[in-house]
Amino acid sequence: MMRVGQVIKVRPEQEEKYKELHAAVWPDVAKMITECNIRNYSIFLRDHYLFSYFEYIGDDYEADMAKMAADPVTQDWWAVCKPCQQPVDSHTESEWWADMEEVFHQD
Amino acid sequence: MMRVGQVIKVRPEQEEKYKELHAAVWPDVAKMITECNIRNYSIFLRDHYLFSYFEYIGDDYEADMAKMAADPVTQDWWAVCKPCQQPVDSHTESEWWADMEEVFHQD
Numbered sequence: 001m002m003r004v005g006q007v008i009k010v011r012p013e014q015e016e017k018y019k020e021l022h023a024a025v026w027p028d029v030a031k032m033i034t035e036c037n038i039r040n041y042s043i044f045l046r047d048h049y050l051f052s053y054f055e056y057i058g059d060d061y062e063a064d065m066a067k068m069a070a071d072p073v074t075q076d077w078w079a080v081c082k083p084c085q086q087p088v089d090s091h092t093e094s095e096w097w098a099d100m101e102e103v104f105h106q107d
Numbered sequence: 108m109m110r111v112g113q114v115i116k117v118r119p120e121q122e123e124k125y126k127e128l129h130a131a132v133w134p135d136v137a138k139m140i141t142e143c144n145i146r147n148y149s150i151f152l153r154d155h156y157l158f159s160y161f162e163y164i165g166d167d168y169e170a171d172m173a174k175m176a177a178d179p180v181t182q183d184w185w186a187v188c189k190p191c192q193q194p195v196d197s198h199t200e201s202e203w204w205a206d207m208e209e210v211f212h213q214d
Contacts (some may be wrong), residue, residue, distance in 0.1 A: 005151030005158055022211035030213055040214060042160070044112030044207035047197050051112055051158040051207060053149070090154050100151035100158065104129035106137055107147060 002056040003105065006097035007088055010048050014084035019045070021081060028073040036064040050085070052097060109163040110212065113204035114195055117157050121191035126152070128188060135180040143171040157192070159204060 010018050022043060033041060037058030044051045058064050068074055082096070091098045117125050129150060140148060144165030151158045165171050175181055189203070198205045 003149055005149065005160070007151075007153050007156065007158065019210050025211065025213070033213060038213075041212065042110055042112065042209055043211035044114075044158075044160075045210045046114050046205055046207040047195055049114065049156070050210075051114065051151075051160075053112070053151075053158075053160040088154055098153055100153040102149055103126050103152045103157075104132065104150035105148065106132070106140060106145075 002061065003102060004052075004054050004056060005100040005102060006052045007100055008050050008052075008097045009086045009088060010045065010050050010084055011086055012048050015045070015048065018050075018081070018084040021084070026073065026077055029077045032068055032071050032074050036068045038064075109168065110209060111159075111161050111163060112207040112209060113159045114207055115157050115159075115204045116193045116195060117152065117155050117191055118193055119155050122152070122155065125157075125188065125191040128191070133180065133184055136184045139175055139178050139181050143175045145171075158207075 037056055039055045039057055041054035042052065044053075056064070085096070087096055088098045144163055146162045146164055148161035149159065151160075163171070192203070194203055195205045
């Protein structure tokens with residue numbers, strides 16, 4: 001199992017909308033998350049920073065992320081969510097959510 | 108089980124020291140974390156922000172956090188770690204790590 005931590009900013013004026021969207025994620029989006037081997041997925045908010053944590057239980061993370069990105073319903077969901085978000089300044093060209101480095105873990 | 112997400116900044120000049128410390132957490136500190144009913148505890152780093160995620164499996168979070176804070180070895184550990192950290196501007200008087208709001212979760 002691989003743990004993933006990621007960070008992005010939420011646009012202050014879109015924060016409530018982002019929260020409302022994530023209080024009722026579309027069922028087909030949730031289903032695709034599960035199909036792509038993501039488990040125990042949480043998003044936390046403070047000071048317009050969003051921090052996500054999830055666990056990947058598959059054996060080909062790149063392929064599963066590509067599968068998710070190719071899903072039409074997920075694309076529609078992202079089209080609604082992305083205007084609420086702003087990548088951190090240091091994000092790379094391939095990043096939306098920016099990967100964080102795990103510096104500590106204890107089971 | 109309660110999920111906890113928290114954020115704090117790491118002082119840029121202390122970042123490497125912080126990482127080194129957390130690559131080899133003192134055994135008695137790790138033991139106290141377990142005794143205080145914390146599980147699946149990760150800390151992630153990006154852009155001098157530290158995000159922590161853990162799961163609390165006890166039934167009295169305040170009491171367990173007070174127990175940890177009263178532990179002499181944990182106090183020594185914090186005395187080494189805290190100079191590496193800087194609370195976020197919005198932190199309250201009682202916060203060091205600042206609590207985040209969970210805005211999404213999917214098992």
